[in-house]
Amino acid sequence: MTGHGQLFLTKVVGLGARSNGLMRKWIKRFLFGLAMLVVCLALAVLFLPARVSPIPELTALVRPGQTAFGNKKSLNILLLGVDYNYDSKAQRYTKGARSDTILLLRVEPLGKSLSMMSLPRDLYVAIGKNALYGHERINAAFSYGGVQLARETVEQVTGLKIDHHVVVKSDVVADLVDAIGGVPIHVDKQMDWDDNWAGLHIHLKPGDQVLSGTDAVGYCRFRRDEEGDFGRIRRQQKFLGALLKELKKKEHWLSYRKLADIVAAKMQTDLSNQQILGLAKLYRRFPLDNMVKGRPEVEDYFANGAALLILAPGEPQATIRKLFPPLPDPEVADIAVLIKTPKSLLGHARGIADRLRSRGFGPIRTRVQKSVGDNEPNSVTFYSSNDKATQAVRDTFPQIKVVKKENKGRSKLTLVLRKPLMLSGE
Numbered sequence: 001m002t003g004h005g006q007l008f009l010t011k012v013v014g015l016g017a018r019s020n021g022l023m024r025k026w027i028k029r030f031l032f033g034l035a036m037l038v039v040c041l042a043l044a045v046l047f048l049p050a051r052v053s054p055i056p057e058l059t060a061l062v063r064p065g066q067t068a069f070g071n072k073k074s075l076n077i078l079l080l081g082v083d084y085n086y087d088s089k090a091q092r093y094t095k096g097a098r099s100d101t102i103l104l105l106r107v108e109p110l111g112k113s114l115s116m117m118s119l120p121r122d123l124y125v126a127i128g129k130n131a132l133y134g135h136e137r138i139n140a141a142f143s144y145g146g147v148q149l150a151r152e153t154v155e156q157v158t159g160l161k162i163d164h165h166v167v168v169k170s171d172v173v174a175d176l177v178d179a180i181g182g183v184p185i186h187v188d189k190q191m192d193w194d195d196n197w198a199g200l201h202i203h204l205k206p207g208d209q210v211l212s213g214t215d216a217v218g219y220c221r222f223r224r225d226e227e228g229d230f231g232r233i234r235r236q237q238k239f240l241g242a243l244l245k246e247l248k249k250k251e252h253w254l255s256y257r258k259l260a261d262i263v264a265a266k267m268q269t270d271l272s273n274q275q276i277l278g279l280a281k282l283y284r285r286f287p288l289d290n291m292v293k294g295r296p297e298v299e300d301y302f303a304n305g306a307a308l309l310i311l312a313p314g315e316p317q318a319t320i321r322k323l324f325p326p327l328p329d330p331e332v333a334d335i336a337v338l339i340k341t342p343k344s345l346l347g348h349a350r351g352i353a354d355r356l357r358s359r360g361f362g363p364i365r366t367r368v369q370k371s372v373g374d375n376e377p378n379s380v381t382f383y384s385s386n387d388k389a390t391q392a393v394r395d396t397f398p399q400i401k402v403v404k405k406e407n408k409g410r411s412k413l414t415l416v417l418r419k420p421l422m423l424s425g426e
Contacts, residue, residue, distance in 0.1 A: 102118070321425075397423065
């Protein structure tokens with residue numbers, strides 16, 4: 001572990017011995033959960049029981065949203081699982097290694113939503129800004145230029161700004177599985193594959209069994225069947241569920257220090273320890289079943305005799321709109337909205353009402369009016385004395401000049417709809 005990561009488990013400044021110990025517990029517990037995200041496609045702050053009380057002196061635990069996010073409404077975190085290379089003598093090394101797992105996670109200050117998009121490793125893209133490194137599989141970016149080039153490439157492909165990154169070596173899964181004595185799972189088919197250069201020797205029979213660390217890695221990485229990379233992603237998700245079920249058993253609760261140490265040795269991140277504490281506090285009760293996850297639609301592509309994947313038309317924007325919709329804005333909470341609309345646009349007005357609710361506006365009413373001035377543009381009048389809320393409203397309706405009128409009571413918004421309207425981000 002490098003940079004901030006070294007501080008997570010070694011030093012907390014300005015606290016007493018007891019607070020130091022408690023803070024290290026929070027850090028270690030969330031480190032383990034964060035690593036699970038990279039390798040197993042989920043966020044699992046597994047060792048933060050509700051009975052653990054925040055330490056009043058720690059800003060991160062008292063005001064977790066402010067500490068982790070500052071003034072940002074969300075954070076996009078790039079999660080990379082990095083593979084090893086092997087030489088002719090089967091000795092492994094990390095120089096030039098590619099990112100075997102590429103995930104983009106979005107978290108938000110309320111800790112109520114969690115979205116994750118997986119990018120196939122065989123996706124054929126421009127590497128670096130202006131294709132500085134040519135066109136290659138997306139997992140080559142890490143090999144050519146480390147985490148910085150991987151961030152640039154993913155930003156270019158998705159159009160999303162990446163705020164932070166987490167990199168974990170792929171064999172952390174094997175070490176974790178062995179540390180808890182294996183993971184029970186049902187293998188649905190015969191799996192056989194040997195790849196000396198990748199250090200893979202997969203030989204699994206169908207049926208119920210307890211996977212060792214090595215077998216678990218093979219199960220998650222196997223893709224030599226008709227499903228290819230998509231089957232690999234499906235099995236990773238299945239393995240995640242089995243692993244989480246095993247880790248939640250009380251018999252493993254006392255092992256979190258050992259598990260966190262395993263992760264600490266093989267993780268690199270630019271998240272500060274205060275941010276990690278804040279995220280741990282926010283998401284400690286988050287139900288994993290509520291996580292929204294998916295991947296862009298892709299098409300087969302062949303170049304120089306290699307089987308690759310390219311983004312389908314409209315991707316990844318279509319998937320991003322589904323997985324990363326606009327988040328509720330605290331500044332617009334409790335703004336009462338009235339939408340005036342002609343009958344011909346009633347269905348459209350109801351759709352706008354639904355989208356405004358998803359962004360935090362409310363309550364919202366829709367009123368049909370015979371005459372709204374059909375030849376005039378759409379209009380928004382905002383009654384409020386809150387400047388931040390006014391800016392949030394203007395950001396929501398970028399196509400309309402918002403007229404603000406001072407109002408010391410509850411903030412109110414009137415939208416007069418005369419033609420179809422798109423909100424920001426649509």
